[in-house]
Amino acid sequence: MSNVLKTYLFRIRQFSRNARLYLISAILSGAAFGVYRLLFNFYALSLDLDQSIIGHIITINSITALALALPLGYLADMLGRKASLLAGGALTSLAVAAMVLWPSQGLFYAMAVVMGAAQSLSAVTMAPFLLENSGMEERTYLFSLSQGLTMTASFVGNSIGGYLPTWIGQARGVEATSSAAYAGALGIIVVVSALAILPLLALRTPRLTTAERSLFAPVSYAVRNIGTIGKMVLPMLITSIGAGLFMPFMNIFFRVVYNQPDPVIGNVLAWGALFMGIGLIIAPPIAERIGKIQLVVITQGLSIPFLALLGFAPWFWMSALAHYVRLSLMNMGGPVYNAFVMERVEPKSRAMVASLTSMAWNFGWAFSPSVSGWMQVEYGFGPVYLSVIAIYTLSVFLYWAFFWKKNPAEVPNPVPAD
Secondary structure (H helix, E strand, O other): OHHHHHHHHHHHHOOOHHHHHHHHHHHHHHHHHHHHHHHHHHHHHHOOOOHHHHHHHHHHHHHHHHHHHHHHHHHHHHHOHHHHHHHHHHHHHHHHHHHHHOOOHHHHHHHHHHHHHHHHHHHHHHHHHHHHOOOOOOHHHHHHHHHHHHHHHHHHHHHHHOOHHHHHHHHHOOOOOOHHHHHHHHHHHHHHHHHOOHHHHOOOOOOOOHHHOOOOHHHHHHHHOHHHHHHHHHHHHHHHHHHHHHHHHHHHHHHHHHOOOHHHHHHHHHHHHHHHHHHHHHHHHHHHHHOHHHHHHHHHHHHHHHHHHHHHOOOHHHHHHHHHHHHHHHHOHHHHHHHHHHOOOOHHHHHHHHHHHHHHHHHHHHHHHHHHHHHHHHHOOHHHHHHHHHHHHHHHHHHHHHHHOOOHHHOOOOOOOO
């Protein structure tokens, strides 16, 4: 354990200035949108919008991210990494501000489009940025710590977010479950998310020359490596279909099935984010010992029994505990797998491949929430969780079949960074 801690601290000291600035921004935005993810559904319900409409809002957001991922990958190369990250953060903050100031179903749909585009731009920029600002030794640590710190910050956001409507309701003389209380809470996170943009202003990233901005290199790479890219993307696509069925509705699940109040749900989601953050942070040394793909297959496979317990536990405390363990196990391999993919892509094609992985993730989130909202209204949460268990089992099998079962010599070798 002592050697592991020393190695971890040594890897962190290897982080570049740009990497450290990005981590500061990730912490602030993680805290802000931990509150957002907790309260937005309740905000929409307080405006008399039901689960079906919430599912449509989530679907519009994800369809936009899906449709624009490839064009935004090219745009990210044109703008440069810094400008792309700044634009993504600014547009996301403005979209949430608009939903607070002018709440209506039509505006929510419109801002879902804006947020989808902004989040997609940030997503297709993040992985290439982290790879280009890290060395081989500390790269897995940077990818995992980036997401781990974001989730840990979400723990803080969720912990506070569950109480914000009560505090604001008392200050404004309204009910804690009123739209005014939820709007005030979301207004606070707009300020915090805007502060997350400030560290990005200090990034020092080179601008690509005209010669380096090749429109055809990514396409050429995709044609030459279509089989490999397909294997990298397909398991993520399958996973996203399952995740979109239940993850956007976790707060509603705990309220409807177990009749829990907002502060309790906030604490459950907060502790879930903390457990997930811990899992992400401890993943790199484990991956060094057993291998990146082995980590993904083992941890995601172990998460499936806890998913079943989460959906069908007879008692709330048991479901909440299963939620913590499942989140930690299922997500440990995410950043590790992203690093695995980025290392095997030539430099000029990284944004394009990041766009494809973003599209794969958003595909399920684009369509599954609407299906899930309908299933919940008609049949409850039982069929939702049974579907997710089957889908996650398939995705774990694909990771194993594509990258663990085969001869390691057949797996593409890492491509050196620029």
